[in-house]
Structure formats: structure tokens, C-alpha cells
Amino acid sequence: MGNRFSESILITGSTGMVGSSLVRELTQAGYKNLKLTNSRDADLRIQSDVKLLIERTKPTTAILVAAKVGGVLANSSMPGTFAVENLLIQTLILNELIKSRVEKIIFVGSSCVYPKNAPLPLEPKSLLTGPLEESNKWYATAKLSMMMALDGANKEFGIKTVTLMPTNLYGPGDSFDVHLGHLIPSLIHKCHAAKVTRSASFSVWGTGRAYREVLYVDDLARAIATVLENDDFVGTLNVGSGDERSIIEIAESIRDAVGFIGEIEFDSSKPDGVLRKPLNSKPLRELGWESQIDLKAGLRFTYNWYLDALKFGKVREN
């Protein structure tokens, strides 16, 4: 590779929560030739769009962030869409990147790919050793297929390939859909609504006793930058903060960040989901990465962003 900062780096999904954070991170780090794309300029489910994108951008490195993303309910109510769209979005571009002789590919997977009975903390050696969680197995299988395809592309074509498996993310630019979104943004939305309507409480699914490891999106962006700058690592890495909190603690921290003075009701008629699924992220830390934003600060940044987005009508609910 030539000068790292002037090489052509394609970032798909550059307008989403992770993509926007990554663009900020790499721009600040001095990268000058980022090629950004989202579904409006190239629909990655359509082969001709993908072909044109790669011909136009000629990347030496591709960071594949784009995906059809959603929470547990979205995944389980649209399993076909989540499987097929993700398979298309990943595979069509991988095919074109191989043809264009790209040098390096970083793919953003997800920690939901782990078998439900894998030993804790979760490590990549447990991948593909057992049945997946029922609720999102279609999406997870698509992510695993890409991980394997990248491994094959490395072995056959010598492309440097890295798959990252991040834990639950949150941050500016998230989707705040109460029903279809992820845990933290949905709870921020509900808690804020309870505050403005002066309700006595807001409700949280389950007993609150399950634990979640959560990561502020800028920490993932720095993890991607770490892997981008490392010329040796090939394979799969977890990306987790190591900061596991009970849902009770997460809901209380959200209440503090929002400034809501009412109660939190835990609806034990709803499922808790997996009790714990901490990641072993030591191999990534050995490459020089550490998470830097704790839950309190991350929630404050996210809630401030949410308030601004509300003001300008920019809160996503998809």
C-alpha cells in the first residue's frame, strides 16, 4: 500500500450510526480519500449499482458497514428480509471487490452470531459450533456467511480480511423506534416521552435482571481505525467495552441522563432475552484499542444528540 492517508477507502453505510461516526473518526485522523456511499447513491442489493460503485471509487481498502439493521422484534418479524437483504448487500460487493483486486476488506458483523450455549466470555473460536439464538438467527447466518466468504477470499486471493463482531451499540444517529429499535435508543425514546408527558413511569421489557455489554459508537469507530492501521491482523475480532450492566442499571442511567423523576416499571410478562453474553475483546486490546466512553458520558452525548434531532425533525424511527 502507498501512503495510508491518501489511499482510496470505500465506506459503505456511511450515513448510518456507525458509518457517520467512522467518517468523523477517519477524517479527524487525517484520511483524505474516503469514498462514502449510502442506499441513495448505490443500492447494494442491485448488482449494476454495486459494479458502478466499485468502478467509480476503485478502492484499495473497503470498510463494509452497510446492512439491514434492527432490534429483536424487527429481526423476528421480518426474517426473510433480514436474511436476503444482508446476503445481497454483502455478497454482491464482495464479488466486485475481488474482481477489482482490492487489498483489504474490513466487515462489520455483530455479536449476535454466537451460538446460544457458547462458553462465556464469547470468543471467535466458538463461532459455528452450535445453534444460534432463535430471535435473530436469519440475520446472524447472513453475517456468518460473509465472515466465511472473507476467510475464503483471504485464502484464495490474498486479500487482507477482517471481520469485527461488535456488542450492542448506541450513540448519535441511532434509530429511536420504540418497537423495532435496539435497547438503549428505545428506552431513551420512552423515557423522554414519559418526561414530557409528565407520566408517573416508563416501562421496560422483562425483569431487568439480564446483563448487556454496551459500547458507544465512537469506540467502535476507533476499533475500525485500529484494524485499518494494522497491516498484519487477518481474521475475526470481538469489539466489546467489557462494561456489562444489568438492564435495571441501564434503565436507571437512562433515567438520570434524561432527567426523568418518575419510576421504572419492569414488565416481567415480557421476555428477558439472553441472560448474559459478554465478549472477550482482549485480542483487539492487544492491537492497541481501548474503549474510552463510559455509559454515563455516552448516554449524555446520545441524549443531547436526540434532543437536537427532535428539534430539527431528524429522529429516525426506521
Ligand SMILES: NC(=O)c1ccc[n+]([C@@H]2O[C@H](COP(=O)([O-])OP(=O)(O)OC[C@H]3O[C@@H](n4cnc5c(N)ncnc54)[C@H](OP(=O)(O)O)[C@@H]3O)[C@@H](O)[C@H]2O)c1
Ligand atoms: N446498531 C447496533 O447495535 C449494531 C450492533 C452490532 C453490529 N452492528 C452492525 O453495524 C453496522 C452498521 O449499523 P448501524 O447501526 O450504523 O445501522 P444504520 O444506522 O441502520 O445504518 C445502515 C447503513 O447502511 C446503509 N444501507 C442499508 N441498506 C442499504 C442498501 N440496500 N444499499 C446501500 N446502503 C444500505 C444505510 O444507508 P441509508 O441511510 O441510505 O439507508 C445506512 O447508511 C451493520 O453492519 C450492523 O449489522 C450494529
